Amino acid sequence: MIFSSTFQIKEIKISGNQKVSTENLQNIIQNQIEKKVLFLPAKSIFLVNLNEINKNILEKFPHIAQANLNRDFPDILLVQIEERKPVAILCQNEYCFSVDNSGIAFELNEIQPDLVTLRKGDLNSEIKLGEKLFDQTLIFQILDIQSQLRENFKIPTKEVLIVSDERVNFRTLEGWEIYLNPERDVAWQLTKLRVVLEEEIPPENRKNLEYIDLRFGNFAPYKYK
Numbered sequence: 001m002i003f004s005s006t007f008q009i010k011e012i013k014i015s016g017n018q019k020v021s022t023e024n025l026q027n028i029i030q031n032q033i034e035k036k037v038l039f040l041p042a043k044s045i046f047l048v049n050l051n052e053i054n055k056n057i058l059e060k061f062p063h064i065a066q067a068n069l070n071r072d073f074p075d076i077l078l079v080q081i082e083e084r085k086p087v088a089i090l091c092q093n094e095y096c097f098s099v100d101n102s103g104i105a106f107e108l109n110e111i112q113p114d115l116v117t118l119r120k121g122d123l124n125s126e127i128k129l130g131e132k133l134f135d136q137t138l139i140f141q142i143l144d145i146q147s148q149l150r151e152n153f154k155i156p157t158k159e160v161l162i163v164s165d166e167r168v169n170f171r172t173l174e175g176w177e178i179y180l181n182p183e184r185d186v187a188w189q190l191t192k193l194r195v196v197l198e199e200e201i202p203p204e205n206r207k208n209l210e211y212i213d214l215r216f217g218n219f220a221p222y223k224y225k
Helices: 022-033 052-062 137-151 185-198 205-206
Strands: 011-013 033-039 040-042 064-072 076-083 088-093 095-099 104-108 116-120 156-162 167-172 177-182 208-215 222-224
Touching: 011 022, 022 052, 022 076, 033 064, 052 064, 088 137, 116 137, 137 156, 137 167, 137 185, 185 208, 205 208
Parallel strands: 011 076, 088 116, 116 156, 177 208
Antiparallel strands: 033 040, 064 076, 088 095, 095 104, 156 167, 167 177, 208 222
16 A cells, blocks of 8 residues: 555645745655655655654744645645734844744844834844744733723834833833833733823823833833933
């Protein structure tokens, strides 16, 4: 059965890919499906190592989040590709990278107005495509906070500086910043922001504001420029 022509892989069907070319994927897979059994070449559908191919695809193509491989007997290999989608842009020096919802940088890109721009305070080394830069929970928190600031407070943000695990600075389009601690109660911190803006800082004074710090207890200290 191993050497039977009936069970030799004759076609590789790839779907779901848009930015990664089908030809490049097929070349990677073709190199891995041929085995030698008793010194004879074989492309048996029984011998193909799906896990090994999957691992190799993910290593070669940072743009791919997941590759699902299945045998379609007797002679077809099915490959379903799921590509990463950008939810944020990370900028370091003169370069910007797309970041997906898992916190992985996967392609060079430009700042896009519809995506949050991230900067990382402790990021000194060169960024490698496919590298996980942020925890997934942190990415979701940043996106949620940005959405609440825009929808509930009518405060659009320009960029987000991730200073540390306990401090994230949201820079508004008006030029002032909001300091939050993502490891503490974010809802309470935003409640403090609403109170301060409604009771202590009139809209006409925001242009002179430097920051509002929401990280500590029941306090929300702020500073003018």
